[in-house]
Amino acid sequence: MDNDGDCSDEQSVINMVQGAALSVLIIIITVIRRMQARRKSIRSGPSKEKRRRERARIEHISRIYNGFSDSCVNYIRMRSGAFAKLASIMRNNNLLKDSRNITVEEQLIMTLNILGHKSKNRIVRSHFIRSGETVSRYFNKVLQAIICLRGRYMRQAPNDIPQEIINNPLYYPYFKDCIGMIDGTHIDAMLPINLVARFRGRKGVTQNVLAACTPNKLFTYVLAGWEGSANDYRILQDALSRPQPHGLRVYDGKYYLCDAGYPTMPGFISPYRGVRYHLKEHSGKTPKNRRELFNLRHSSLRSKIESTFGTLKNRFKILCAKPHYPFPIQVDIVLACTVLHNFIITVDPSDELLNNDEINEDIDSEVAFENDTNLVDFTQNQTQREQTESRNEWKTLRDDIAWAMWVDYCDMYNHGVITET
Structure with a gap:
């Protein structure tokens, strides 16, 4: 009995060795044939x-x-x-x-x-x-x-007056400290079912994108990826709280123009509320007081960023659809499209989709910012009283701009009579 068992074990070992040897032989033959086929393909060229x-x-x-x-x-x-x-x-x-x-x-x-x-x-x-x-x-x-290419073709607004403001008497010298406009736009998004509720807002399931641009339609800052349900001011707070160079730059004494979704505060001037604002509301009507005049010119200048969004979405139709990509890729798509937009303005300013705008600023290579010492630090916490005081100061600045506009307007069109209605 024991001899039979030993013979059986020995035969099993022999069978295993033979099987392994056969497997190795098959692998060697397969590799050799593939190498021969590859050499033949290289000699004979592509099929x-x-x-x-x-x-x-x-x-x-x-x-x-x-x-x-x-x-x-x-x-x-x-x-x-x-x-x-x-x-x-x-x-x-x-x-x-x-x-x-x-x-x-x-x-x-x-x-x-x-x-x-x-x-x-x-x-x-x-x-x-x-x-x-x-x-x-x-x-x-x-x-x-x-x-x-973002660092090369999307630079944050410099601490200078844009030429489009200097060359327009409707804007200069009133907006001489304006360095750009900010606004938010919604881009359709596709998300897993467990995230849809977070991103669902009044415009459906979207990502809310904050952007800043100059009057010549160049994006200077883009923050993408926020939920469509988030309000614009909350996203702006996030952009301001980020350390440089990832946060939105605001220089001391300079400001961005923004719509009524943002408050008037250090670095940002919004229109007067309760006063007609959009350009179509002013159609065929003359301003009756300083607030209407300010809102009219504010809207005219700030509309540049709405036009920029329109040009961007008209060129890149993927921003008007629900892209079937993972959400991080959807965010990258927004960033890539804005970089390409700036690239085209820079290298081909006569492009038909840009309405033949003239580009006065050369941004063809990276340049370091020299005026970082004038940046406003929004990472420092303020008390409620300090916030109120600083906002009141900027509202006073807005009033001063509006009054200067109104006086000049009345001198030109109303024989110097500054009576308001």
């Missing part, structure tokens, strides 16, 4: 099918560049000259690289088409004959590369 796909891609990209005069703008939402410079910047700064199968230009075209037309992955897959995984991988890679 007919691969060459056909490559020709189709080249023809598709050529049609974008060399088709109708507006083919490039229609497909990637910028003109060919701006696109060529963007590709050159990406390549020269090692933000994107040509891979063995896909160039920097193709990576950018796929991504810009998705941003500009909210194109689905399967559509881009069909246009470029790429796998869905390839399209998705390069979309995320290009997004991060664009965001890396």
Whole structure:
């Protein structure tokens, strides 16, 4: 009995060894065949099918560049000259690289088409004959590369008077200390069911984006990712409480124009409440008093940021849809679109979507801010009394601006009679 058991154990060991040897042999043969097939493929070049796909891609990209005069703008939402410079910047700064199968230009075209037309992955897959995984991988890679240009093409407002204010007698010298405008906008969002309630506001399920811009439609600060249910002032408080360079810059004595959703306080001047404000409310009517005149000119200047939002969403249609991406990617999409907006203004100021605005400020390279000592520190806590006093001071400043406007207006149009109704 024992001998039979020993024989059985020995036979089991032999069978296991033979099985393992056979498995190793199969693996070796498989590896050798694959290496032979790869060498053969290298010697013989790409297959007919691969060459056909490559020709189709080249023809598709050529049609974008060399088709109708507006083919490039229609497909990637910028003109060919701006696109060529963007590709050159990406390549020269090692933000994107040509891979063995896909160039920097193709990576950018796929991504810009998705941003500009909210194109689905399967559509881009069909246009470029790429796998869905390839399209998705390069979309995320290009997004991060664009965001890396943020420090170069999105600088916070300098401590200077914008030329658009200096050159307009309706604004200067009254708004001589204005460095920009701020406002919030809502971008449709897609979220897991457990987060939907937090992001649901009066405009549906959205992310609330705070932005600041200059009168020439350049974004100077963008804070994205807040819940759509959050009010604008709460988001502004968050932007101000962040340490530099991540917080919104406010210089001592300077201010941003904002709408009635924000209070008048140090660094921010809102319109008079209870007085007609929007430009359409003033249509065909003349100002009857200093408050109406102030609100009219305040609205005229602050409307620049509303126009900027309109231009941004008109160019990048993905901001008007519910993108099917994880929420962090949705936030990155907003940031990337605003950086691209600034890039296009900088390198192609005659772009038709910008209404032919003239760009007077050169922001083609990074410049350090020299006036940081004048920044207002909003991280210091104030008592309720101190907050009230500082807000009253800025309301008085608003009154002084309104009175100066009214006196000059009456001198010009009312024979110097400053009576108000």
